[in-house]
Amino acid sequence: MEEFLLRLQESDFGVWVSSAPTLLAYPTILMLHTVGLAMVVGPAWVLDVRLLGYGARLPIESLRGAFRIMWIGFVINASTGIALFVSEADDKGLKWIFWAKLASIALALIVTSRLRRAVFAGGVASDVAPPNARGLAKASLVLWLAAITAGRLMAYVK
Amino acid sequence: MFLTFASWLHKTPISIVLQHQVAWLWPFCETLHFAGLALLLGVAGMFDLRLLGFMKRVPISVVKEFMPWALVGFTLNLLTGMIFIVSEPAQYFGNPTWWLKVTFLIIAGLNAFVFETAYGRRAAALPAGEDTPTPLKIIAAVSLISWAGVLWAGRMLPFLGAGVGAGL
Numbered sequence: 001m002e003e004f005l006l007r008l009q010e011s012d013f014g015v016w017v018s019s020a021p022t023l024l025a026y027p028t029i030l031m032l033h034t035v036g037l038a039m040v041v042g043p044a045w046v047l048d049v050r051l052l053g054y055g056a057r058l059p060i061e062s063l064r065g066a067f068r069i070m071w072i073g074f075v076i077n078a079s080t081g082i083a084l085f086v087s088e089a090d091d092k093g094l095k096w097i098f099w100a101k102l103a104s105i106a107l108a109l110i111v112t113s114r115l116r117r118a119v120f121a122g123g124v125a126s127d128v129a130p131p132n133a134r135g136l137a138k139a140s141l142v143l144w145l146a147a148i149t150a151g152r153l154m155a156y157v158k
Numbered sequence: 159m160f161l162t163f164a165s166w167l168h169k170t171p172i173s174i175v176l177q178h179q180v181a182w183l184w185p186f187c188e189t190l191h192f193a194g195l196a197l198l199l200g201v202a203g204m205f206d207l208r209l210l211g212f213m214k215r216v217p218i219s220v221v222k223e224f225m226p227w228a229l230v231g232f233t234l235n236l237l238t239g240m241i242f243i244v245s246e247p248a249q250y251f252g253n254p255t256w257w258l259k260v261t262f263l264i265i266a267g268l269n270a271f272v273f274e275t276a277y278g279r280r281a282a283a284l285p286a287g288e289d290t291p292t293p294l295k296i297i298a299a300v301s302l303i304s305w306a307g308v309l310w311a312g313r314m315l316p317f318l319g320a321g322v323g324a325g326l
Contacts, residue, residue, distance in 0.1 A: 031314060
């Protein structure tokens with residue numbers, strides 16, 4: 001495992017990301033990872049607070065487009081995340097906090113897809129959220145916050 | 159001038175308290191800063207998209223009901239941001255990229271002020287389904303671009319113009 005992580009990190013691509021003397025390498029990739037974060041978590045939280053009953057005059061159906069933004073944000077973050085991981089694979093790959101971040105994201109994605117099915121699958125979304133939507137919305141709020149927290153702590157936890 | 163202020167600030171009791179705070183204060187505030195960013199951009203971004211002509215069937219006033227959440231995100235980031243600045247003033251005042259971030263913040267703030275004072279009532283009165291007037295679209299575009307600028311400059315702080323070694 002460690003040998004594989006080290007090979008990744010020392011690959012041409014890994015070395016380019018971590019040490020190319022240009023702002024377009026590590027700094028820009030890291031910045032785009034934050035843009036993606038906002039595009040995934042921002043709309044997710046808007047949808048969550050709406051499903052929890054806030055801003056009830058807003059038709060839930062009008063938030064269907066949130067999933068498109070989240071999807072674009074997710075693609076940005078999966079690709080920038082892979083690039084960032086490769087560049088420090090031998091460090092991050094051995095940290096429990098990195099795996100905690102991935103687990104939070106995996107759970108958040110499962111919750112998000114269930115939420116989408118519960119609220120938006122049957123044609124025009126009803127403005128009375130289905131009974132299980134509240135629980136899913138709460139889980140989504142907490143899991144995305146957990147993913148952000150674990151991601152930030154990757155810079156600190158040894 | 160600002161560096162003199164920075165070194166004065168660095169010696170104030172509040173700054174010294176923050177500098178010697180528990181080790182987790184900084185990462186904790188950073189985490190809140192990222193969460194606040196997502197909340198602010200999620201809500202403000204939705205409002206801007208509405209002004210640009212998305213979700214047209216929803217009245218602008220209804221979308222605006224979510225704005226208090228953007229304010230929660232903004233307040234969170236203002237408070238945590240001030241903790242960073244008071245702890246390590248030179249790291250920010252001495253970095254041109256931080257001034258660029260502040261410039262984008264001022265543009266975003268002025269833009270919101272212009273919207274509220276000059277177009278707020280007009281926007282609220284706009285019937286659902288109707289095309290938004292061009293000034294409102296410009297305001298929405300300026301908002302999106304300036305918040306993107308805030309994010310860009312903020313994330314570039316450790317890499318661009320940082321004289322002092324900053325945490326990534």
